[in-house]
Amino acid sequence: MDHVLLDRDTLRVVLAVVELTVAPIVAMIWMRNRDVRGVHWWIGTSVFTTIGFSVPILFSLSASDARFVNDFFGIMALALMLQGTLVHRGKEALAKAGMFVLPLFAIVLAAMMVSVYGQDASRYIVFDPLVILITLAIGLHLAHWSRPVRFSARNLSAFYLLALSAAFFVRWSVVLASDNKAEVLANPFHGYLYLVLISVTIAWNCCIILMCNESAHTKVSDIANTDPLTRLPNRRSFEVNLHQSIESARRETNRFALALIDLDEFKQINDRHGHPTGDQMLVEFAQRLKRHARTTDFVARLGGDEFVMIIRDAENPQKLSSIIERLKPYLNGTVLLNDVPVEIRVSIGGAIWPHDGEHPREILRHADMRMYEDKRIHKMRG
Numbered sequence: 001m002d003h004v005l006l007d008r009d010t011l012r013v014v015l016a017v018v019e020l021t022v023a024p025i026v027a028m029i030w031m032r033n034r035d036v037r038g039v040h041w042w043i044g045t046s047v048f049t050t051i052g053f054s055v056p057i058l059f060s061l062s063a064s065d066a067r068f069v070n071d072f073f074g075i076m077a078l079a080l081m082l083q084g085t086l087v088h089r090g091k092e093a094l095a096k097a098g099m100f101v102l103p104l105f106a107i108v109l110a111a112m113m114v115s116v117y118g119q120d121a122s123r124y125i126v127f128d129p130l131v132i133l134i135t136l137a138i139g140l141h142l143a144h145w146s147r148p149v150r151f152s153a154r155n156l157s158a159f160y161l162l163a164l165s166a167a168f169f170v171r172w173s174v175v176l177a178s179d180n181k182a183e184v185l186a187n188p189f190h191g192y193l194y195l196v197l198i199s200v201t202i203a204w205n206c207c208i209i210l211m212c213n214e215s216a217h218t219k220v221s222d223i224a225n226t227d228p229l230t231r232l233p234n235r236r237s238f239e240v241n242l243h244q245s246i247e248s249a250r251r252e253t254n255r256f257a258l259a260l261i262d263l264d265e266f267k268q269i270n271d272r273h274g275h276p277t278g279d280q281m282l283v284e285f286a287q288r289l290k291r292h293a294r295t296t297d298f299v300a301r302l303g304g305d306e307f308v309m310i311i312r313d314a315e316n317p318q319k320l321s322s323i324i325e326r327l328k329p330y331l332n333g334t335v336l337l338n339d340v341p342v343e344i345r346v347s348i349g350g351a352i353w354p355h356d357g358e359h360p361r362e363i364l365r366h367a368d369m370r371m372y373e374d375k376r377i378h379k380m381r382g
Helices: 008-032 039-058 063-088 092-116 123-142 153-177 189-225 235-252 266-273 275-292 317-331 360-381
Strands: 256-263 298-303 306-311 333-337 340-344 346-353
Touching: 008 039, 008 189, 039 063, 039 189, 063 092, 063 123, 092 123, 123 153, 153 189, 189 235, 235 256, 235 298, 235 306, 235 346, 235 360, 256 275, 256 317, 256 360, 266 275, 266 340, 275 298, 275 306, 275 317, 275 333, 275 340, 317 346, 346 360
Parallel strands: none
Antiparallel strands: 256 306, 256 346, 298 306, 333 340
């Protein structure tokens, strides 16, 4: 490639134009997605990068001053990016520490830069490792490590940041190995590094937009599939899971069971203590049910005082009955709601696929019949 095309002053202008073009778009995305954790810090990243590469051009700063402004705001932009990543990933302790560290970091960084900046390239030996450490930290915290590895905006962002770390590591190695630090400033690699910076800047801003979109999609999906009171999966989510369980059991020739759970005398509790107490009771019961269900089971609220559990490994009626009888003592009992003791009693009806039917309606009907039979027995016993 012609080295004239890699002139750093030209590429610095290109990077400034890219930021000035993209930053307003990212800001607009932020205004529509303010509830996305960490996104305001990432907007700060774009603002600092824009300042770092636009101010020297707009005010015709000298080469030395331009490098100072570029590097100071560039490194601070990375620090804000790391802070936003910690907030986004829910690293609360580290994010709180970052709130106190950032101002101190800015002061120390400015003082260090004043002491070392000049025409010599030795400053890269000090500051490139700092850039490498910050970008590596962002990439490692941002990446989605659970298996299988997903192709997502977070992982794509981490890839670009790790590539940026590699580029800065190459420059640091070149400077470290050079005998004449002044001559290193003329090395054409600086131009290639700017190309990487331009690429990562565009990619990062695009990934912010994608992460906001993913977050919005997840929020919509959560609203559609989660019961707003108990935060358990709702009827729609249960129906999807039931169909998936049936298909999986057919492929693997397995059996699974369904347990339909109803709160006894819930209407009387609502009438006696009021609907807010009834709602608190449902929340408490949902937490109790989720806490004592096994990790392989699926728990959902169908509506009202009716809950359901898909039990993966109940091969016969005897095992299902044993599971239900072990579960009841954990679900029954007295709970204190608004300083009022309320007694929780449940009726449970179970059914096994395909013994009680292969279609979702059939297995639900059998579970419903047995649940009302259990409720009838409770009433007879008083």
